[in-house]
Amino acid sequence: MASLQPVSAEEIESLAIGAWILGTGGGGSPYLALLNMRALYGQGARVSLMDPMDLADDDLVAVVSNMGAPLVGQERLTDPRTIARAVTMMEEYLGRRFRAIMSLEIGGGNAIQPFMAAALLDRPVVDADCMGRAFPEAQMTSFAIHDLRTYPLMLVDVRDNAVIVAQAASWKWMERLSRTACVAVGSIAATCKAPRTGREVKECAILYSTSKAIRLGQTVQAARRTHRDPIEAIIEAEHGLLLFSGKIADVARRATEGFLRGTARVDGLGDCRGQRFELAFQNEFAVGWLDGAPRIMTPDLICVMDTVSGEAIGTETLRYGQRVSVVALPAPPVLLTAKGLEHVGPRAFGYDLEFKSVFA
Amino acid sequence: MRRVGIDVGGTNTDAVLLDGDTVVHAVKTPTTADVTSGITTALRDLLAVVGPTGPIHAVMIGTTHFTNAVVQRRDLTRVAAVRIGLPASASLPPFVDWPEDLAALVRGEVIMLEGGHEYDGRPIVPFDETGMRAAARRIRAAGITSVAIASVFSPLNAECETRAAAILRDEYPDAAVTLSHELGRIGLLERENATLLNAALVGLARRTTSAFTEALGASGLAAPLYLTQNDGTVMLAATAEAFPVYGFASGPTNSMRGAAFLSGLSDAIVIDVGGTTTDIGSLRRGFPREANNVVEVGGVRTLFRMPDLLSLGLGGGSLVGGDPFRVGPRSVGYRLVDESRVFGGATLTATDVAVAAGLIDLGDRRRVADLPADLVKTALAWMHATIEEGVDRMKTDAQEEPLIAVGGGCFLVPERLPGVSEVVHVRHQAVANAVGAAIAQVSGEVDQIFQNLTREAAIAEARRIAEQRAVSGGADGATLQVVEVEDLPLAYLPGNSLRVRVRIVGDIADPRSGPNQS
Numbered sequence: 026m027a028s029l030q031p032v033s034a035e036e037i038e039s040l041a042i043g044a045w046i047l048g049t050g051g052g053g054s055p056y057l058a059l060l061n062m063r064a065l066y067g068q069g070a071r072v073s074l075m076d077p078m079d080l081a082d083d084d085l086v087a088v089v090s091n092m093g094a095p096l097v098g099q100e101r102l103t104d105p106r107t108i109a110r111a112v113t114m115m116e117e118y119l120g121r122r123f124r125a126i127m128s129l130e131i132g133g134g135n136a137i138q139p140f141m142a143a144a145l146l147d148r149p150v151v152d153a154d155c156m157g158r159a160f161p162e163a164q165m166t167s168f169a170i171h172d173l174r175t176y177p178l179m180l181v182d183v184r185d186n187a188v189i190v191a192q193a194a195s196w197k198w199m200e201r202l203s204r205t206a207c208v209a210v211g212s213i214a215a216t217c218k219a220p221r222t223g224r225e226v227k228e229c230a231i232l233y234s235t236s237k238a239i240r241l242g243q244t245v246q247a248a249r250r251t252h253r254d255p256i257e258a259i260i261e262a263e264h265g266l267l268l269f270s271g272k273i274a275d276v277a278r279r280a281t282e283g284f285l286r287g288t289a290r291v292d293g294l295g296d297c298r299g300q301r302f303e304l305a306f307q308n309e310f311a312v313g314w315l316d317g318a319p320r321i322m323t324p325d326l327i328c329v330m331d332t333v334s335g336e337a338i339g340t341e342t343l344r345y346g347q348r349v350s351v352v353a354l355p356a357p358p359v360l361l362t363a364k365g366l367e368h369v370g371p372r373a374f375g376y377d378l379e380f381k382s383v384f385a
Numbered sequence: 386m387r388r389v390g391i392d393v394g395g396t397n398t399d400a401v402l403l404d405g406d407t408v409v410h411a412v413k414t415p416t417t418a419d420v421t422s423g424i425t426t427a428l429r430d431l432l433a434v435v436g437p438t439g440p441i442h443a444v445m446i447g448t449t450h451f452t453n454a455v456v457q458r459r460d461l462t463r464v465a466a467v468r469i470g471l472p473a474s475a476s477l478p479p480f481v482d483w484p485e486d487l488a489a490l491v492r493g494e495v496i497m498l499e500g501g502h503e504y505d506g507r508p509i510v511p512f513d514e515t516g517m518r519a520a521a522r523r524i525r526a527a528g529i530t531s532v533a534i535a536s537v538f539s540p541l542n543a544e545c546e547t548r549a550a551a552i553l554r555d556e557y558p559d560a561a562v563t564l565s566h567e568l569g570r571i572g573l574l575e576r577e578n579a580t581l582l583n584a585a586l587v588g589l590a591r592r593t594t595s596a597f598t599e600a601l602g603a604s605g606l607a608a609p610l611y612l613t614q615n616d617g618t619v620m621l622a623a624t625a626e627a628f629p630v631y632g633f634a635s636g637p638t639n640s641m642r643g644a645a646f647l648s649g650l651s652d653a654i655v656i657d658v659g660g661t662t663t664d665i666g667s668l669r670r671g672f673p674r675e676a677n678n679v680v681e682v683g684g685v686r687t688l689f690r691m692p693d694l695l696s697l698g699l700g701g702g703s704l705v706g707g708d709p710f711r712v713g714p715r716s717v718g719y720r721l722v723d724e725s726r727v728f729g730g731a732t733l734t735a736t737d738v739a740v741a742a743g744l745i746d747l748g749d750r751r752r753v754a755d756l757p758a759d760l761v762k763t764a765l766a767w768m769h770a771t772i773e774e775g776v777d778r779m780k781t782d783a784q785e786e787p788l789i790a791v792g793g794g795c796f797l798v799p800e801r802l803p804g805v806s807e808v809v810h811v812r813h814q815a816v817a818n819a820v821g822a823a824i825a826q827v828s829g830e831v832d833q834i835f836q837n838l839t840r841e842a843a844i845a846e847a848r849r850i851a852e853q854r855a856v857s858g859g860a861d862g863a864t865l866q867v868v869e870v871e872d873l874p875l876a877y878l879p880g881n882s883l884r885v886r887v888r889i890v891g892d893i894a895d896p897r898s899g900p901n902q903s
Contacts, residue, residue, distance in 0.1 A: 102474040183472040211503040346778040
């Protein structure tokens with residue numbers, strides 16, 4: 026029998042903080058999802074976290090995410106019933122019951138989506154995801170890197186609409202078909218992605234990323250409570266690297282093809298005085314240059330945080346004058362394989378750079 | 386043209402008389418619990434010195450009353466919240482992220498109805514008018530007098546909100562109504578929060594406005610009364626009383642605009658050093674730069690257009706010392722005159738350090754003669770570094786800019802800072818707030834959908850309407866200027882629909898100089 030770890034209300038708060046950091050500038054703020062969890066816990070709901078190794082090979086796991094335009098998400102607020110309905114409708118379609126629910130991406134608001142569904146469906150959340158951070162596109166997952174099946178996908182909205190993508194010729198086709206359905210229902214939808222077997226999760230998911238995000242949040246909270254430097258605490262706890270600290274001197278953004286792209290320049294302060302760091306982003310931070318030379322690139326995690334509070338700063342909230350620290354956190358190993366880099370390396374984002382990890 | 390500017394603060398009520406661009410006289414009196422008598426006193430003192438030398442053409446009042454009511458949880462009206470948008474957004478009802486103590490005071494009925502729109506203007510589902518009618522009756526039966534209505538995507542399509550208001554008025558003509566699309570932009574929770582706060586304040590706003598009017602009457606002033614807004618403009622009091630949240634940040638805005646006026650600068654950084662805190666803001670063409678993110682008022686998240694301010698825990702009353710050594714954020718505040726060393730107390734404050742360093746002559750210098758020179762140097766260095774970093778944070782680019790220093794603690798600002806071309810001190814800096822109120826301009830705004838017009842024609846038409854509104858609000862037609870133009874194509878509507886928003890500002894019209902009504 027699987028051992029389940031109950032998740033406390035405090036741990037959900039920590040998860041929101043940690044997930045926002047792992048969002049590496051994107052993934053969407055977890056705020057509204059966190060509000061939903063506070064309400065659900067206030068009504069007595071409790072969710073448990075399941076060790077992925079406790080899954081039987083033939084168990085079925087639901088992979089969920091909220092899909093759509095962030096602007097729409099600010100008006101049509103994320104709702105646990107919708108994400109839960111995506112899961113139950115997928116069960117009806119498959120004629121099988123899911124053993125547990127997991128997150129598509131641990132970075133940003135989608136870290137909390139499986140908890141919202143789990144609270145209503147009385148299922149555990151698997152301690153795993155398939156990005157280990159946030160990425161902008163459907164083929165940027167460890168499941169895609171392992172060439173797992175792309176379909177079926179269930180997409181539901183708040184009305185009585187549901188769309189099944191029964192088959193897709195590739196991950197790119199899946200992205201295209203589901204994106205079209207998403208736009209038709211108002212550019213926001215709850216999705217249950219291609220179901221995974223217990224074995225697929227154990228072999229191909231990014232394991233223990235949920236508990237990692239919770240721990241990361243707890244590290245920041247503890248540092249704030251004891252007036253320790255939260256950045257230093259994160260680096261120590263997660264074996265990260267401080268790449269730069271300074272002040273945002275310039276930000277340029279443009280919205281293209283549904284993504285927020287742009288660049289930011291950080292002028293050095295303290296030990297970094299006289300140096301400059303440049304960042305490029307596509308929803309998430311993708312590449313960083315120190316004095317013109319590439320210093321860090323995707324899939325290594327590029328986290329930009331408020332130097333004083335340790336709070337993560339999203340690419341849409343970067344502003345001139347912010348005192349920031351640029352911290353590197355290690356990427357999950359699967360993303361660093363040759364196959365992984367094809368999906369999420371610098372070239373997948375249009376940068377003609379040979380990947381070199383800052384941790385190598 | 387002669388204008389009176391009044392700043393009703395939590396502690397003091399300041400009043401100034403401006404004749405053209407000249408500050409004729411300024412007075413400071415304690416704010417009274419009834420507000421009215423404090424203003425009456427200030428006006429009496431002001432007019433006594435000035436004498437009966439001619440008419441006053443306009444009176445502008447800025448007040449922190451409404452912000453304080455929210456922060457201090459007092460004088461708030463219970464509100465019925467109507468959210469239109471089901472089945473969307475159902476799990477996060479109105480008041481969901483309010484501090485519990487404030488919600489307990491304000492939350493009356495909470496009603497959620499089907500309706501609302503998509504981002505492209507299509508209805509989510511048809512608006513439940515029958516439900517709205519039932520809700521109106523329920524609100525009336527519950528005896529709730531103020532109603533806040535927010536519909537999903539109402540900034541793009543306000544149809545549901547205006548229809549709901551019409552039904553409400555039909556069933557319950559006496560209810561005060563606040564509609565979310567009149568207050569904010571995209572971001573349902575934040576816009577709805579602003580709407581709820583406004584609805585909670587309309588009662589206080591009405592009482593306050595009539596107190597102001599009464600005070601004016603008692604002083605024998607027949608001039609039109611304006612209230613100052615967050616953006617440095619004014620609205621006629623009769624209009625403004627329906628939108629108290631628009632005055633939330635008028636205090637810092639007036640202070641910064643007043644500083645600009647007194648210094649003659651329009652682009653500068655302004656630093657206002659008080660007893661406990663220092664506020665730093667940035668002036669662009671005479672107006673404060675606005676914050677572009679979530680602003681919390683009394684613990685409630687909103688998306689108001691507020692001046693972008695950096696508040697530091699440093700002021701004239703800041704405590705000096707400790708291990709490790711620091712200055713602030715703790716402060717003796719208004720007890721400075723009892724507790725600081727130079728005034729005979731035992732607490733070492735930033736003011737004492739400034740006196741010891743010879744930056745200012747206050748109280749009894751001999752009482753700080755024993756301070757070690759090292760301590761004075763360290764404390765000054767700390768304060769200067771804090772101010773330098775704060776000023777640098779508020780700068781938008783690397784260019785050097787002037788810094789205008791105002792407030793009772795402005796002697797703490799160093800004479801030279803990196804990135805600052807000069808530090809400017811001004812006369813009447815202690816009443817910069819009231820001066821800012823006196824010079825406020827009138828605005829006219831239009832925000833509506835135009836059809837079957839080219840983009841240029843639609844903007845021109847919007848501009849014409851906004852100008853008309855500014856003039857009928859009391860602006861001088863010769864001084865109008867456009868401060869904001871924004872257009873948004875609405876693809877879902879027939880005939881080239883375009884949503885255009887234009888804001889115009891102009892100086893208050895001088896009734897002697899032309900055909901404008903005042």
